[in-house]
Amino acid sequence: MKKSTATVSVSVTEQLCLSLLHKCKTLKTVKQVHAITCKTGLDTDRIVAGKLLLHCAVSISDALDYARRLFHHFPDPDVFMYNTIIRGFAESDTPRNSLVAFVEMRRRACVLDSFSFAFVLKGAANYGYLRGGVQLHCDAMRHGLNTHLFVATTLVSVYSECGCVSSARKVFEEMSEPNVVAWNAVLTACFRCGDVKGSEEMFDRMPIRNLTSWNVMLAGYIKAVELELAKEVFLEMPVKDDVSWSTMIAGFAQNGCFDEAFGFFRKLLWVGMRPNEVSLTGVLSACAQAGAFEFGKILQGFLEKAGFLWMISVNNALMDTYCKCGNVGMARLVFERMPENKSIVSWTTMIAGLAMHGNGEEAIQLFHDMEASGIRPDGITFISILYACSHAGLIEQGCKYFSKMKDVYGIEPVIEHYGCMVDLYGRAGKLQKAYDFVCQMPISPTAIIWRTLLGACSIHGNVKLGEKVKERLSELEPSDSGDHVLLSNIYAIAGKWKDVATVRRSMTDQKIKKTPGWSMIEVDKIMYAFVAGGKQDKITQEAYEKLREIISKLRIEGGYVPEVGSVLHDIEEEEKEDSVSRHSEKLALAFGMARLCEGSVIRIVKNLRVCRDCHAVMKLISRVYRLEILVRDRSRFHSFRDGSCSCRDYW
DNA sequence: GTAGGGTTAG
Numbered sequence: 001m002k003k004s005t006a007t008v009s010v011s012v013t014e015q016l017c018l019s020l021l022h023k024c025k026t027l028k029t030v031k032q033v034h035a036i037t038c039k040t041g042l043d044t045d046r047i048v049a050g051k052l053l054l055h056c057a058v059s060i061s062d063a064l065d066y067a068r069r070l071f072h073h074f075p076d077p078d079v080f081m082y083n084t085i086i087r088g089f090a091e092s093d094t095p096r097n098s099l100v101a102f103v104e105m106r107r108r109a110c111v112l113d114s115f116s117f118a119f120v121l122k123g124a125a126n127y128g129y130l131r132g133g134v135q136l137h138c139d140a141m142r143h144g145l146n147t148h149l150f151v152a153t154t155l156v157s158v159y160s161e162c163g164c165v166s167s168a169r170k171v172f173e174e175m176s177e178p179n180v181v182a183w184n185a186v187l188t189a190c191f192r193c194g195d196v197k198g199s200e201e202m203f204d205r206m207p208i209r210n211l212t213s214w215n216v217m218l219a220g221y222i223k224a225v226e227l228e229l230a231k232e233v234f235l236e237m238p239v240k241d242d243v244s245w246s247t248m249i250a251g252f253a254q255n256g257c258f259d260e261a262f263g264f265f266r267k268l269l270w271v272g273m274r275p276n277e278v279s280l281t282g283v284l285s286a287c288a289q290a291g292a293f294e295f296g297k298i299l300q301g302f303l304e305k306a307g308f309l310w311m312i313s314v315n316n317a318l319m320d321t322y323c324k325c326g327n328v329g330m331a332r333l334v335f336e337r338m339p340e341n342k343s344i345v346s347w348t349t350m351i352a353g354l355a356m357h358g359n360g361e362e363a364i365q366l367f368h369d370m371e372a373s374g375i376r377p378d379g380i381t382f383i384s385i386l387y388a389c390s391h392a393g394l395i396e397q398g399c400k401y402f403s404k405m406k407d408v409y410g411i412e413p414v415i416e417h418y419g420c421m422v423d424l425y426g427r428a429g430k431l432q433k434a435y436d437f438v439c440q441m442p443i444s445p446t447a448i449i450w451r452t453l454l455g456a457c458s459i460h461g462n463v464k465l466g467e468k469v470k471e472r473l474s475e476l477e478p479s480d481s482g483d484h485v486l487l488s489n490i491y492a493i494a495g496k497w498k499d500v501a502t503v504r505r506s507m508t509d510q511k512i513k514k515t516p517g518w519s520m521i522e523v524d525k526i527m528y529a530f531v532a533g534g535k536q537d538k539i540t541q542e543a544y545e546k547l548r549e550i551i552s553k554l555r556i557e558g559g560y561v562p563e564v565g566s567v568l569h570d571i572e573e574e575e576k577e578d579s580v581s582r583h584s585e586k587l588a589l590a591f592g593m594a595r596l597c598e599g600s601v602i603r604i605v606k607n608l609r610v611c612r613d614c615h616a617v618m619k620l621i622s623r624v625y626r627l628e629i630l631v632r633d634r635s636r637f638h639s640f641r642d643g644s645c646s647c648r649d650y651w
Numbered sequence: 652g653t654a655g656g657g658t659t660a661g
Contacts, residue, residue, distance in 0.1 A: 087654085184656035
């Protein structure tokens with residue numbers, strides 16, 4: 001009698017612990033439940049210990065290390081516990097550990113089941129360890145588990161993640177009764193390896209399709225930049241869920257089709273669908289790239305009202321939008337008002353935002369705040385902080401962080417970090433130092449590295465080094481139009497018109513076309529795009545008319561003389577003037593001045609770097625017209641006020 | 652008591 005009461009009371013406690021555990025969202029609360037299990041002796045109960053382990057290893061973030069300790073503490077882990085720890089490691093940033101645990105499991109002669117193989121295969125894929133994956137495949141065969149539906153499906157995706165589409169398809173073709181999930185896996189496998197035709201064939205062959213199959217097609221076409229085909233599938237699919245909509249919004253935004261991304265978002269609301277994290281970050285990303293500030297503000301209002309601001313990722317995307325739309329102050333407000341659990345992305349976004357606006361000191365302060373708050377910076381954080389240093393001319397600080405990254409945090413620099421260092425020295429005019437740095441890099445410099453240095457040669461007018469660097473670039477990417485333009489600019493600034501002509505000729509001979517410059521401006525929440533010397537529509541006419549009026553006022557009141565150094569052609573002076581006067585950023589600016597009401601800040605986004613003459617014109621306009629102009633170019637922000645620019649003529 | 656396929660911000 002006494003014994004049975006005890007059994008009942010243990011099972012009640014067990015139930016209680018399990019239900020408590022289910023509610024735990026943080027490591028702290030899980031630890032409290034763990035303490036209860038220890039006190040009640042339930043810590044040796046397989047079911048409770050297993051669930052505790054599962055919760056730490058899979059459900060809660062940053063609790064994997066605790067899971068590892070729990071696992072090692074248990075004297076005789078069973079197959080469930082092994083599977084759980086393998087799964088936890090497989091999905092972590094140390095997937096190699098899942099293979100270690102698997103080997104240990106085999107050594108201890110624990111029974112392997114389909115779960116063990118499915119999880120450890122995922123670990124091998126995430127570790128990028130194809131050979132290990134193949135070994136595990138053989139091992140699964142020995143256990144007769146390779147044809148198990150779940151294991152085989154995992155094998156299909158593992159092989160495709162490793163780029164082996166033929167192996168993936170082979171595993172699939174050998175499956176006796178593939179279900180819709182297996183079919184979807186093989187569709188994804190074909191797309192992942194760039195085999196669009198293969199996916200289409202598979203899709204036609206499928207005996208049944210559910211919603212996910214259609215979504216796979218959408219995502220696949222978008223990845224292959226077959227946007228029209230994606231649209232066709234989207235129209236054709238019988239049912240659309242939030243993933244379908246988010247795929248379209250994020251996909252079109254990623255491919256620079258902002259208008260369409262906005263359009264899909266509006267339509268999503270129109271059909272009564274509730275946006276999710278992905279569609280929201282997608283539409284915000286479109287705003288960020290397009291520089292659509294007013295639309296961004298409207299979205300923030302919507303996010304507040306509809307209760308989306310508890311999502312960290314949405315806040316991060318909103319911050320990025322404000323930074324890229326030129327309002328770093330509003331980004332900072334979002335950052336300060338964010339929920340407690342800011343992520344590494346939140347900190348890095350804010351640091352990068354301050355950096356692109358030239359607020360180097362503030363970015364450095366924030367980096368220290370981040371360290372103090374216990375968040376460990378990663379490689380991308382260091383790219384942002386190095387970028388902050390180079391754009392604010394903080395050379396010593398930049399060098400300090402470059403060393404700190406390696407010495408304190410053990411992060412090995414990658415090509416982007418080296419690029420920042422070249423920019424740091426190059427922008428500051430330490431061109432020889434930058435060149436020596438490139439020559440001493442432990443990894444071979446890419447075209448981007450040399451291009452950074454060529455840009456610096458152009459800023460500082462160093463013809464000799466510029467020529468040397470261009471030679472390196474010609475070996476790596478001989479037909480890049482930007483490089484030719486940069487070299488031509490270097491010659492033009494030095495007045496070497498003959499050399500300019502040679503560059504121009506070589507461009508014509510090699511059929512290299514200059515990337516057309518475009519600029520965008522937002523007026524009444526509509527984005528208007530202008531192209532240099534573009535078609536003569538009504539909008540462009542209006543911009544030209546206003547521009548002529550502005551230039552003549554600048555000549556009289558501002559003493560404006562056009563700077564034609566950056567004109568590629570050795571043409572007559574008058575023609576050169578005409579050529580710079582057609583630059584897209586000037587047209588966008590003139591249009592903004594014609595349309596926007598007085599006192600508004602003019603925000604322009606340009607795809608290339610601002611030219612010297614446009615930069616000078618904007619400085620003058622900001623003084624003569626008492627206007628604030630904000631330009632985002634390919635490299636940074638320029639904030640023009642009272643005749644000067646925040647970049648201190650340094651870009 | 653655990654899985655496999657589709658969308659995400661720096």
